[in-house]
Amino acid sequence: MKLDFYPVYFSALLLSAAQASALPPSDHAVSDILSLRERATPQAPDGYTPSKVDCPSDRPSIRSASSLSSQEQSWLEKRRNNTVPAMKDLLGRLNIEGFDVDSYLDSASQNISALPNIAISFSGGGWRAMLNGAGNLAAFDNRTSNSTSSGHIGGVLQAATYIVGLSGGNWLTGSIYTNNFTSVEDIMNCDSNNCGSLWDFRKSIVVGPDTSGIQLLSTADYYTELFDSVHGKADAGYNTSLTDYWGRGLSYYLVNASNGGPSFTWSSIADDPDFANGLAPMPISVSDGRDPGETLIPVNSTNFEFNPFEMGSWDPTIFGFAPTKYVGTRFSGGQVFQNESCIAGFDNVGFIMGTSSSLFNQLILNVNSTTAPQFLKTAISSILEDIGADENDISDWINPFYFWNNASNPGATSRRLTLVDGGEDGQNIGLSPIVEPRRNVDIIFAVDSSADTPAGTISQNWPNGTSLVASYERSQSDIANGTRFPAVPDVNTFVNQGLNTRPTFFGCNDSAEINARTPLVIYIANAPYVYNSNVSTFDLTYNTTERNAIITNGYDVATMGNGTLDSQWPTCVGCAIIARSLERTGTTVPDVCQQCMKKYCWDGTTNSSDAVYNPSLKLQNEQIDVKSAAVGRHAPVWMALVVSGVIMAFM
Ligand SMILES: *[C@@H]1O[C@H](CO)[C@@H](O)[C@H](O)[C@H]1NC(C)=O
Ligand SMILES: *[C@@H]1O[C@H](CO)[C@@H](O)[C@H](O)[C@H]1NC(C)=O
Ligand SMILES: *[C@@H]1O[C@H](CO)[C@@H](O)[C@H](O)[C@H]1NC(C)=O
Ligand SMILES: *[C@@H]1O[C@H](CO)[C@@H](O)[C@H](O)[C@H]1NC(C)=O
Ligand SMILES: *[C@@H]1O[C@H](CO)[C@@H](O)[C@H](O)[C@H]1NC(C)=O
Ligand SMILES: *[C@@H]1O[C@H](CO)[C@@H](O)[C@H](O)[C@H]1NC(C)=O
Numbered sequence: 001m002k003l004d005f006y007p008v009y010f011s012a013l014l015l016s017a018a019q020a021s022a023l024p025p026s027d028h029a030v031s032d033i034l035s036l037r038e039r040a041t042p043q044a045p046d047g048y049t050p051s052k053v054d055c056p057s058d059r060p061s062i063r064s065a066s067s068l069s070s071q072e073q074s075w076l077e078k079r080r081n082n083t084v085p086a087m088k089d090l091l092g093r094l095n096i097e098g099f100d101v102d103s104y105l106d107s108a109s110q111n112i113s114a115l116p117n118i119a120i121s122f123s124g125g126g127w128r129a130m131l132n133g134a135g136n137l138a139a140f141d142n143r144t145s146n147s148t149s150s151g152h153i154g155g156v157l158q159a160a161t162y163i164v165g166l167s168g169g170n171w172l173t174g175s176i177y178t179n180n181f182t183s184v185e186d187i188m189n190c191d192s193n194n195c196g197s198l199w200d201f202r203k204s205i206v207v208g209p210d211t212s213g214i215q216l217l218s219t220a221d222y223y224t225e226l227f228d229s230v231h232g233k234a235d236a237g238y239n240t241s242l243t244d245y246w247g248r249g250l251s252y253y254l255v256n257a258s259n260g261g262p263s264f265t266w267s268s269i270a271d272d273p274d275f276a277n278g279l280a281p282m283p284i285s286v287s288d289g290r291d292p293g294e295t296l297i298p299v300n301s302t303n304f305e306f307n308p309f310e311m312g313s314w315d316p317t318i319f320g321f322a323p324t325k326y327v328g329t330r331f332s333g334g335q336v337f338q339n340e341s342c343i344a345g346f347d348n349v350g351f352i353m354g355t356s357s358s359l360f361n362q363l364i365l366n367v368n369s370t371t372a373p374q375f376l377k378t379a380i381s382s383i384l385e386d387i388g389a390d391e392n393d394i395s396d397w398i399n400p401f402y403f404w405n406n407a408s409n410p411g412a413t414s415r416r417l418t419l420v421d422g423g424e425d426g427q428n429i430g431l432s433p434i435v436e437p438r439r440n441v442d443i444i445f446a447v448d449s450s451a452d453t454p455a456g457t458i459s460q461n462w463p464n465g466t467s468l469v470a471s472y473e474r475s476q477s478d479i480a481n482g483t484r485f486p487a488v489p490d491v492n493t494f495v496n497q498g499l500n501t502r503p504t505f506f507g508c509n510d511s512a513e514i515n516a517r518t519p520l521v522i523y524i525a526n527a528p529y530v531y532n533s534n535v536s537t538f539d540l541t542y543n544t545t546e547r548n549a550i551i552t553n554g555y556d557v558a559t560m561g562n563g564t565l566d567s568q569w570p571t572c573v574g575c576a577i578i579a580r581s582l583e584r585t586g587t588t589v590p591d592v593c594q595q596c597m598k599k600y601c602w603d604g605t606t607n608s609s610d611a612v613y614n615p616s617l618k619l620q621n622e623q624i625d626v627k628s629a630a631v632g633r634h635a636p637v638w639m640a641l642v643v644s645g646v647i648m649a650f651m
């Protein structure tokens, strides 16, 4: 995350905002009707405003992180069983010569701890991360057309237990789960599915989308609604921050419901019948704890997670969890006293997605120029009056861990819990929830869309392993508290050895790591296959052609161009999935898998000399030309031209 580039984009943004809002309304049909249904549901008692509800007779409380929650344990029994047929189907297709998938899994499934346990994590990096992540997700999803053909890897999603999103990666996962676990392909086909402004990034979050679910929406109405909902929360006595506006704005693009679904809650995912029956992996959102003014580094940040059942942290600082449905309640010493009410509705889906991506809050502040319409300037000024200009990236929560774990909890005496973007400690891929040993994950697909490579060159905004290095450092420090992470080299080695231009496995060779049940990490870094998807983290508008080009490139990243670069790659994905399980059950590793490990494992050597990353398209012949392609979804051409022209002028 490179804050030093904000000024340039700020100016570009405020201009584009001013220009776009002065343009005529688009031709978006008033008749857009919601067709995708929701998995998260509108369960908040009073829209965006958290409010009092009767406490259940078994009053909510904070629990120690010494085990998984009972809800997660019973959910896992169903989910792990359901992953068995999904793995048979997937591994059967991946063609692992000399390995009898059905008989191995039949025997392993007699003992859950022998089975592979898969997690997927999508990094942050704004819209680039959301869209590259979406391409990877489509490749993992057996519902995507052609994803079960040879050369593809569809079915990894169906076989996975956990799916983690951080910042832009959480926009992806949050959006999929709040829209009934729909597929990326269905959202891309929104033209025929009538899903309003869902993933329609032609107009930026600064001016708002053309429609609010079912009605046309003007920028003025958009801001009015953002104000009304956030003021409702503030009037009810809650501290609000820019994150509230940011999360409400995001929801218009990510939640397919009127006004971005102000009453959709994260905890409602737990009540969805398909999720509850273990038919989908568990979604987890990641944020960091940070006091105002503080700096975070990987070895001293407290990593928080939000899952449908609970929010909290496994770190020794907090080491506790609160029920997600009742965050917002004034817990004290882990209890809700008789004179306190239970609060519901604080866990708004947009607020959780906004918290995980709070670094972007500041985009809302960009609307300040003499050319911006007066109402926008007034709106922004009053946001600033409300909350003060400092600490723009903070998200304000009621501290559930008040007088909890007093000896190690730095915020034990504060009623306020301030959370920030999960990538602010350098760990831009959310891995802490899935390296937690109590979860027994043994294979992690880590999709990295970070912007690490030095800015100002044509090769900027690609990942270079920085995030894995941060997670490794953390695993070597006191805060690790029993979590395990495989060794990774320095970033120069990543670049010099090309570990960021093709998928790479970490944790293959070290027997100490294997014995300690360190997960195997499949690192899948964004790289140019058919489109240069290294767009800036702060590019806020994408026409449909470019959006789809980034998604398609992401699909090719995950599949190595559907096996074009290595026809053995899908088999090697299968080998990685079973690797730890074979070790645990003392099963001989098939020859083909030994070849795969040779090919895809980091071999433990380093080359730390100065490195320059300078990738070129891997599938030049398949290059996607966004300029000549027709733009779908009734795109008003004048608008894409104006907005991209304005942004170009500042690059
Ligand atoms: C959600 O999706 C599932 C399976 O894809 C489907 O059976 C169910 O009817 C959908 N729910 C709603 C509310 O649309
Ligand atoms: C999961 O599968 C095991 C072994 O087949 C079985 O004993 C258990 O009852 C199943 N659990 C659930 C929740 O279906
Ligand atoms: C995807 O995988 C699930 C779980 O194995 C299976 O039930 C479903 O039929 C598969 N769908 C397709 C389109 O292959
Ligand atoms: C289950 O498998 C694990 C690891 O493979 C092994 O340690 C354990 O003893 C097995 N339990 C039973 C009941 O077989
Ligand atoms: C699926 O594959 C066929 C044959 O290769 C191709 O014509 C078609 O365009 C593909 N569909 C998608 C959605 O990529
Ligand atoms: C709001 O924040 C202030 C600190 O700025 C804190 O003292 C107060 O307790 C917070 N109020 C609530 C309701 O969290």
Ligand SMILES: *[C@@H]1O[C@H](CO)[C@@H](O)[C@H](O)[C@H]1NC(C)=O
Pocket: 294, 295, 296, 297, 300, 301
């Ligand atoms: C983490 O380390 C940074 C840099 O040393 C320091 O500024 C910050 O206060 C530390 N934070 C905590 C929570 O210890």
Ligand SMILES: *[C@@H]1O[C@H](CO)[C@@H](O)[C@H](O)[C@H]1NC(C)=O
Pocket: 365, 368, 369, 380, 381, 384
């Ligand atoms: C907008 O710019 C003016 C002049 O530069 C400044 O005084 C004002 O505080 C700014 N407002 C915001 C919301 O940043």
Ligand SMILES: *[C@@H]1O[C@H](CO)[C@@H](O)[C@H](O)[C@H]1NC(C)=O
Pocket: 451, 452, 453, 454, 464, 466, 491, 492, 495, 611, 612, 613
């Ligand atoms: C890798 O990324 C970091 C920032 O995350 C940057 O400082 C460094 O220069 C990059 N190195 C290479 C070789 O790309």
Ligand SMILES: *[C@@H]1O[C@H](CO)[C@@H](O)[C@H](O)[C@H]1NC(C)=O
Pocket: 145, 146, 147, 530, 552, 555, 556, 561, 562, 564, 619, 622
């Ligand atoms: C790989 O398959 C996907 C899905 O069918 C398709 O969109 C993409 O263009 C294919 N990539 C190549 C390089 O053919």
Ligand SMILES: *[C@@H]1O[C@H](CO)[C@@H](O)[C@H](O)[C@H]1NC(C)=O
Pocket: 543, 545, 546, 626, 627, 629, 630, 631, 637, 640, 641, 644
């Ligand atoms: C879509 O966006 C791309 C990238 O900014 C641009 O090159 C292309 O011309 C745009 N297409 C249209 C039709 O506006």
Ligand SMILES: CC(=O)N[C@H]1CO[C@H](CO)[C@@H](O)[C@@H]1O
Pocket: 315, 316, 317, 319, 408, 481, 482
């Ligand atoms: C392995 C483990 O859980 N270690 C410690 C993590 O931190 C908590 C709280 O400080 C300890 O109680 C655990 O023993």
